[in-house]
Each structure stands twice: as structure tokens, then as C-alpha cells.
Amino acid sequence: MDSRRDFLQKLGLSSIVLPFVPLSGWAESLIEPETYDGPVLRVAIMGLGGYGSRVADAMQSCVKAKLVGVISGTPSKIKNWQDKYAIPEKNCYNYQNFDQIKDNPDIDAVYVITPNALHHDQVIRVAKAGKHVICEKPMAISPKEGQEMIDACKKANVKLLVGYRMHFEPKTLEVIRMRNAGEFGKVMFFQGQCGFKIGDPTQWRLNKQLAGGGSMMDIGIYAINGSRYMIGEEPMWVTAQETKTNPQIFKEGVDETIQFQMGFPGGAVASYLSSYNINYLDRFFLSGEKGFAEMQPSTGYGPIKGRTHKGELTQPHTTHQTVQMEEMAGIILEGKEPIVPVNGEEGLKDLKIIEAIYLAAKTGKKIPLKL
Structure with a gap:
């Protein structure tokens, strides 16, 4: 995991443990820039459809997470993403050969954004390759599959996170704060x-x-x-x-x-x-x-x-997937604990x-x- 220096922190959300501050403080914490100099989560996206594209675009504003690879069954999509996001050929895989990411030190995690029924096998394969996994919701199509995915990630000593973007959304977190x-x-x-x-x-x-x-x-x-x-x-x-x-x-x-x-x-x-x-x-x-x-x-x-x-x-709007990936990078790289779990x-x-x-x-x- 590398570092990126001299970037402005465009999102003031501290990693995961968001402070319970008054409403007026939220705006300041979200827009006040600060320099980030720390580890970066290098992510490959699996599944280059509409939502995968949304996540990829949102990640361009991240400082703690960076899109570095792709996994797809469509060669033309891979080529388009290579051109758009400057992804090197060595970080491009298809659904047959992506187990080879185990030998790629430039990828830390894979975000699985494929049809629900495919999550189970794909997440387990990523875990066996020794990479952290972010899986879009629902994480599987049955509790049995979900438990097997959890067990596989624990066995491989990698983290399994689920794409619950609302768990980091400021207005949602304010309601939770008020309830607490x-x-x-x-x-x-x-x-x-x-x-x-x-x-x-x-x-x-x-x-x-x-x-x-x-x-x-x-x-x-x-x-x-x-x-x-x-x-x-x-x-x-x-x-x-x-x-x-x-x-x-x-x-x-x-x-x-x-x-x-x-x-x-x-x-x-x-x-x-x-x-x-x-x-x-x-x-x-x-x-x-x-x-x-x-x-x-x-x-x-x-x-x-x-x-x-x-x-x-009145908390200001920020792109959900940008905040999500920033916060998930904090969970994976720094062991941060979110207010609402995403495991x-x-x-x-x-x-x-x-x-x-x-x-x-x-x-x-x-x-x-x-x-």
C-alpha cells in the first residue's frame, strides 16, 4: 500500500469514527481541506456495469482509496476503463484468470459489483487469493452462502465489507446520533x-x-x-x-x-x-x-x-460512494470502527x-x- 502526498482532503469525514458534533460543525468538518499523507487502499473493481462505473467515477475524488485494476468478462469494457482511468495491462483480469491477483502486489482489495448470485463464489476466490473484499449488497442470495463467505474471509485473514453506503451518509448519521x-x-x-x-x-x-x-x-x-x-x-x-x-x-x-x-x-x-x-x-x-x-x-x-x-x-451532500470508499479504506488499512457496521x-x-x-x-x- 503506497502513499499519495500533497493531496487536499476534499472530504472532512475522519476515518469511520465520525464525531458527534452540532449541525453547524458538520459543514465545517466536511468542507475544510486538510493535507492527507498516509496509506492508500488500491482497489480492483469486478463487474464494470452501471454501478461499477459510478463507484469508479466517485473514487477519482478519494485520497485514501485508488482504482488500480479491473475484472470483467467483456474485453471492450476493460479497454475503455484502461483508457479512462489509466489502468495498466498487468492489473486487468477476466472471470477465468482473476485468481492470479494473488501474485499482484499492486492490488490490495477487490470490490465485487456483479449479479447477486455470483457474489458467493467470487468473494471466496478473492479471499483465497489473499485480497480484502468489498461486496455489493445483498452480499449473497442466502444466509448459508453469506456465512460461507464470512468463514472463507476469516480463514484467509482478509476483511469482508458490504457496500452499505448509507452507513456513512451524514444526514443518516445525524438521525442515529439523535437517537443515541x-x-x-x-x-x-x-x-x-x-x-x-x-x-x-x-x-x-x-x-x-x-x-x-x-x-x-x-x-x-x-x-x-x-x-x-x-x-x-x-x-x-x-x-x-x-x-x-x-x-x-x-x-x-x-x-x-x-x-x-x-x-x-x-x-x-x-x-x-x-x-x-x-x-x-x-x-x-x-x-x-x-x-x-x-x-x-x-x-x-x-x-x-x-x-x-x-x-x-442541513448536513451537506457528498457523493456517497466517495465517502464510502474513503471510510472503507480506513477500516481496512487502519482498523477503524464505523458507527454502523459494514462487515x-x-x-x-x-x-x-x-x-x-x-x-x-x-x-x-x-x-x-x-x-
């Missing part, structure tokens, strides 16, 4: 709505074999994860109901719309909607005995907007909940959760 400080009082209710009308019916997200499901695996997971970090507890049970209006597009095993409910040990109840057939769903609402928080949009690429009983959330165990909890939601929708029963 007791400013909402006892939390009584959470509502999470995540969804949109999906486009191309031939895309992999509507293929059960590649996606592992439908809207729940792609967008509903945001609401699940959001309730956990906003309430600050793990759910105890789940009930669910599925609605399917277009079985031609949403075939067997690919959920179109699911409404589900969860209960938490402190007494809070939560209501959720996950859909691939309803637009304008990107809202979180938290209600406590002393106050509330509402975020809309709550998980989009930004800017996130929110308000509480104390007024509008494999965090990803596994969401997979266990999703599995229970599918079971509840299928059986009509209330399913207990043990996370």
Missing part, C-alpha cells in the same frame, strides 16, 4: 418505503437464478437495514404479504411487491413496502415519544433530504431477515427471528 442521545425518546414506530417501476424485463435483476429474488433483494433490503440502524435494535419477528400483478415480468421466485412488518425488543413496530412496480417510494419515518425523523429521499444517490421535530437536516456479519443479518420475509409471505405465518 435520546432526542426521540422511546422509539415506537418505523416506516420504510422502497421501490420503483423496473425497466427492461430481460435484465438480470428479474432473473431468479442471478438475483435470488426480486424487489426485496435489490431495494427492500434498504428498508430492512434502515430500520435496524434507525431504531438501533434487531427485529424479533416478521410477517409479510406478497402482491403480484404481472406474472409475465415477475416470474416464480421474483417478487414484485411485498408488504411486511417487524417487531423490535424495545416495543417498536415497523411497517415496510418493497416494490418493483410502484414509483416514488424512497421514504423512512421514525416516531418516538419525544420526536420524529423523516427522510425523503432516504436512500437514493442524493442529495438525501430529511427533517426532524427540531427542523430540517459480513451485518450483511448476513439482512439475509436472514429476507429469508424469513419470503417464508412469512409464503406461509402467512409470523416468523421468529434469531440474528
Whole structure:
């Protein structure tokens, strides 16, 4: 891992352990430049699709993380990325030969951004090559696969992180700070709505074999994860109901719309909607005995907007993937601890909940959760 000197710190977020400062201090901490002179995480991106491109572009503003390699099954994409990001030929791999990264000292970590069903095998191969892994969410298509990925990374003594970008988003972290400080009082209710009308019916997200499901695996997971970090507890049970209006597009095993409910040990109840057939769903609402928080949009690429009983959330917008990669570099290189975990165990909890939601929708029963 090398160093890059004389770069301005464009993002004032300190590595992972973000200070709980007043609102006025957030703006200053985010925009005040400082010189960074330290280790840099050298990353190869696996999967050069739309989101991979978004991450790559965002990383151009990073000082602690640098894009140095690519892994793809499409030679033309590799060539385009080489030209755009000045990636050397020796750091380019395909899906058959990327195990050879074990002999490449210029790559520290691989960010796996491929269809959900491919994560399991690809993450394990990266771990066996001795490289740290960042895996896009959902980390796998079943809890069994997720556990095997965690075990493989532990055996190889490499870190496994999951791409939960919202765990570093300033307005989200302010709501968590307020909750921790007791400013909402006892939390009584959470509502999470995540969804949109999906486009191309031939895309992999509507293929059960590649996606592992439908809207729940792609967008509903945001609401699940959001309730956990906003309430600050793990759910105890789940009930669910599925609605399917277009079985031609949403075939067997690919959920179109699911409404589900969860209960938490402190007494809070939560209501959720996950859909691939309803637009304008990107809202979180938290209600406590002393106050509330509402975020809309709550998980989009930004800017996130929110308000509480104390007024509008005013933390400045920063590109989510830039902050995410800066903070993940701090976790991997410096052992930083994030306010909200992004490790494999965090990803596994969401997979266990999703599995229970599918079971509840299928059986009509209330399913207990043990996370």
C-alpha cells in the first residue's frame, strides 16, 4: 500500500469514527481541506456495469482509496476503463484468470459489483487469493452462502465489507446520533418505503437464478437495514404479504411487491413496502415519544433530504460512494470502527431477515427471528 502526498482532503469525514458534533460543525468538518499523507487502499473493481462505473467515477475524488485494476468478462469494457482511468495491462483480469491477483502486489482489495448470485463464489476466490473484499449488497442470495463467505474471509485473514453506503451518509448519521442521545425518546414506530417501476424485463435483476429474488433483494433490503440502524435494535419477528400483478415480468421466485412488518425488543413496530412496480417510494419515518425523523429521499444517490421535530437536516451532500470508499479504506488499512457496521456479519443479518420475509409471505405465518 503506497502513499499519495500533497493531496487536499476534499472530504472532512475522519476515518469511520465520525464525531458527534452540532449541525453547524458538520459543514465545517466536511468542507475544510486538510493535507492527507498516509496509506492508500488500491482497489480492483469486478463487474464494470452501471454501478461499477459510478463507484469508479466517485473514487477519482478519494485520497485514501485508488482504482488500480479491473475484472470483467467483456474485453471492450476493460479497454475503455484502461483508457479512462489509466489502468495498466498487468492489473486487468477476466472471470477465468482473476485468481492470479494473488501474485499482484499492486492490488490490495477487490470490490465485487456483479449479479447477486455470483457474489458467493467470487468473494471466496478473492479471499483465497489473499485480497480484502468489498461486496455489493445483498452480499449473497442466502444466509448459508453469506456465512460461507464470512468463514472463507476469516480463514484467509482478509476483511469482508458490504457496500452499505448509507452507513456513512451524514444526514443518516445525524438521525442515529439523535437517537443515541435520546432526542426521540422511546422509539415506537418505523416506516420504510422502497421501490420503483423496473425497466427492461430481460435484465438480470428479474432473473431468479442471478438475483435470488426480486424487489426485496435489490431495494427492500434498504428498508430492512434502515430500520435496524434507525431504531438501533434487531427485529424479533416478521410477517409479510406478497402482491403480484404481472406474472409475465415477475416470474416464480421474483417478487414484485411485498408488504411486511417487524417487531423490535424495545416495543417498536415497523411497517415496510418493497416494490418493483410502484414509483416514488424512497421514504423512512421514525416516531418516538419525544420526536420524529423523516427522510425523503432516504436512500437514493442524493442529495438525501430529511427533517426532524427540531427542523430540517442541513448536513451537506457528498457523493456517497466517495465517502464510502474513503471510510472503507480506513477500516481496512487502519482498523477503524464505523458507527454502523459494514462487515459480513451485518450483511448476513439482512439475509436472514429476507429469508424469513419470503417464508412469512409464503406461509402467512409470523416468523421468529434469531440474528
